[in-house]
Amino acid sequence: MLEDLFDKVKFRMGSDKKEQRPATMEVPSDLLFKCPRCQQVVFMDQFEQNCKVCAACGYHSRISAKERLEITVDNQSFHEYDSGMRSKNPIGFEGYEEKLQEMRSLTGLDDAVITGECRIMGEQCVIGVMDSRFMMASMGSVVGEKIARAFERAADKNLPVVLFTASGGARMQEGIIGLMQMAKTSGAVARHGEKGLLYITVLTDPTTGGVTASFASLGDIILAEPKVLVGFAGRRVIENTIQQRLPDDFQSAEFLLEHGFVDKIVTREEMRKTLADLLKIHYKGGGCCE
Amino acid sequence: MNELTAWERMGLIRQKTRPTVREYIPMIFDSFIEFHGDRHFGDDPAIVGGVGWFDGTPVTVIGQVKGRNLEENKTTNFSMPHPEGYRKALRLMKQAEKFHRPVICFIDTPGAYCGIGAEERGQGEAIAQNLAQLMRLKTTVISIVLGEGGSGGALALGVCDELAMLENATYSIISPRGFASILWKDASREREAANRMRMTAEDLVELGVAERIIREAPGGAHRNPVLTAEYISGYIRSALGRTRGLSMEELLEKRYGKFRKLGQFTLPE
Numbered sequence: 001m002l003e004d005l006f007d008k009v010k011f012r013m014g015s016d017k018k019e020q021r022p023a024t025m026e027v028p029s030d031l032l033f034k035c036p037r038c039q040q041v042v043f044m045d046q047f048e049q050n051c052k053v054c055a056a057c058g059y060h061s062r063i064s065a066k067e068r069l070e071i072t073v074d075n076q077s078f079h080e081y082d083s084g085m086r087s088k089n090p091i092g093f094e095g096y097e098e099k100l101q102e103m104r105s106l107t108g109l110d111d112a113v114i115t116g117e118c119r120i121m122g123e124q125c126v127i128g129v130m131d132s133r134f135m136m137a138s139m140g141s142v143v144g145e146k147i148a149r150a151f152e153r154a155a156d157k158n159l160p161v162v163l164f165t166a167s168g169g170a171r172m173q174e175g176i177i178g179l180m181q182m183a184k185t186s187g188a189v190a191r192h193g194e195k196g197l198l199y200i201t202v203l204t205d206p207t208t209g210g211v212t213a214s215f216a217s218l219g220d221i222i223l224a225e226p227k228v229l230v231g232f233a234g235r236r237v238i239e240n241t242i243q244q245r246l247p248d249d250f251q252s253a254e255f256l257l258e259h260g261f262v263d264k265i266v267t268r269e270e271m272r273k274t275l276a277d278l279l280k281i282h283y284k285g286g287g288c289c290e
Numbered sequence: 291m292n293e294l295t296a297w298e299r300m301g302l303i304r305q306k307t308r309p310t311v312r313e314y315i316p317m318i319f320d321s322f323i324e325f326h327g328d329r330h331f332g333d334d335p336a337i338v339g340g341v342g343w344f345d346g347t348p349v350t351v352i353g354q355v356k357g358r359n360l361e362e363n364k365t366t367n368f369s370m371p372h373p374e375g376y377r378k379a380l381r382l383m384k385q386a387e388k389f390h391r392p393v394i395c396f397i398d399t400p401g402a403y404c405g406i407g408a409e410e411r412g413q414g415e416a417i418a419q420n421l422a423q424l425m426r427l428k429t430t431v432i433s434i435v436l437g438e439g440g441s442g443g444a445l446a447l448g449v450c451d452e453l454a455m456l457e458n459a460t461y462s463i464i465s466p467r468g469f470a471s472i473l474w475k476d477a478s479r480e481r482e483a484a485n486r487m488r489m490t491a492e493d494l495v496e497l498g499v500a501e502r503i504i505r506e507a508p509g510g511a512h513r514n515p516v517l518t519a520e521y522i523s524g525y526i527r528s529a530l531g532r533t534r535g536l537s538m539e540e541l542l543e544k545r546y547g548k549f550r551k552l553g554q555f556t557l558p559e
Contacts, residue, residue: 088554091488141553175487179463180552183449186421187546212414213442232414233404241404261412
């Protein structure tokens with residue numbers, strides 16, 4: 001009898017769980033947005049009207065490179081560089097070509113970055129935007145080459161550069177050639193900087209690994225969107241190394257600001273105006289003696 | 291011709307008896323004086339740096355320090371530098387530039403350290419600065435991979451005019467274990483990963499990442515460290531000779547060009 005009672009309780013507890021699950025677990029992704037930071041759920045159209053920013057906690061979620069350009073650059077002012085550049089398979093990694101093909105059809109992009117020239121509230125600049133949907137915007141030959149070319153062209157034309165970074169790091173599938181893009185891009189940034197030209201980095205969600213350890217950390221001015229993830233090592237890697245759980249705000253934009261690695265946290269709404277102001281204040285130098 | 295597979299070479303270079311930079315320095319350089327600290331936070335024992343003489347020429351020497359036992363490895367953090375290590379290296383590189391000394395870097399690390407302190411003090415920023423500043427450093431930079439060249443943590447001492455590999459050394463984007471775990475979700479396939487990643491000295495020369503391979507004593511550097519040190523000295527002598535005739539502008543153009551050409555892509559006609 002006692003056993004029966006237990007069974008009944010067990011059954012009831014089990015069925016309770018089952019009844020609860022559908023309501024909390026299955027969020028139809030096209031109708032609702034669930035914030036990965038604060039877990040709040042809102043209607044998708046509300047979330048989109050809010051520039052894909054979580055109204056509850058201010059987390060600035062990932063947006064595509066195309067969406068980013070739309071909300072950042074002046075109408076009709078964007079001219080793309082190196083459209084159609086595609087990666088080869090430098091270490092002959094099995095399945096890489098297929099993966100690239102799949103990503104191309106999924107995103108409509110050739111690789112993880114779009115670069116070009118534009119105006120932001122009238123201010124001319126070279127711009128680059130990374131798109132985390134394409135293999136987590138990892139940096140291989142194409143990302144490295146497009147970023148390097150963007151800085152070289154900006155140096156030739158005496159233009160500032162604005163980069164929106166997002167990346168999982170160097171692209172594993174390209175092996176050592178992926179790693180070498182860090183040196184190539186950093187070198188291009190340094191040469192551009194030596195001409196006295198401005199480079200603004202905007203850190204967006206997520207910026208990690210080899211991109212953090214190269215051009216993303218080299219801006220004259222480093223901005224970040226609120227609550228985004230920025231760091232060198234992956235969170236799980238660190239947790240495994242030190243065998244303890246990390247605080248929730250670890251490697252957030254706010255964490256970086258506190259430790260002195262970000263100049264300013266800027267919301268999506270204020271970004272365009274802030275960039276334009278910064279470009280303007282750097283135009284043709286100050287009033288200092290020659 | 292070295293017949294060992296990448297995986298077999300990894301076994302060899304991870305042996306405790308493999309000579310470290312600390313053993314090579316007195317065999318290669320005269321009157322080495324070690325310098326400490328990054329002038330901002332602290333001193334990182336995972337990186338050794340200082341000045342000495344090579345063939346009667348003053349040079350700056352910087353290297354990652356593997357330990358040969360647990361005690362040493364506790365001190366040198368298994369040769370995984372923190373940001374202050376990279377900043378110490380950069381400080382000494384800038385010092386070398388000021389006094390027109392060539393910089394000789396020895397790479398031997400599984401990677402930059404991944405931990406809370408490293409993130410708080412900007413591991414990414416420290417490595418990025420080294421890459422950018424080394425590319426423009428107005429003096430000769432020669433880098434030699436002694437054992438493991440692991441990822442960005444190795445590259446931070448590897449932006450140079452010439453990169454040489456000891457014949458059993460490896461250099462890769464990530465450890466084979468990490469590679470297998472990320473791409474195949476199976477860390478146990480690390481041997482297969484090592485043999486596919488193209489991380490041996492020959493692979494790197496073929497891919498245009500390294501310029502030269504330095505012979506080791508028969509059976510590996512640990513069999514005869516003195517002989518291996520002689521081979522390394524011979525290489526440094528020839529490498530310094532190759533950069534000597536160049537103007538500063540030529541040197542820096544060549545250095546950038548070496549990295550600039552790495553990448554494989556197509557553009558539409």
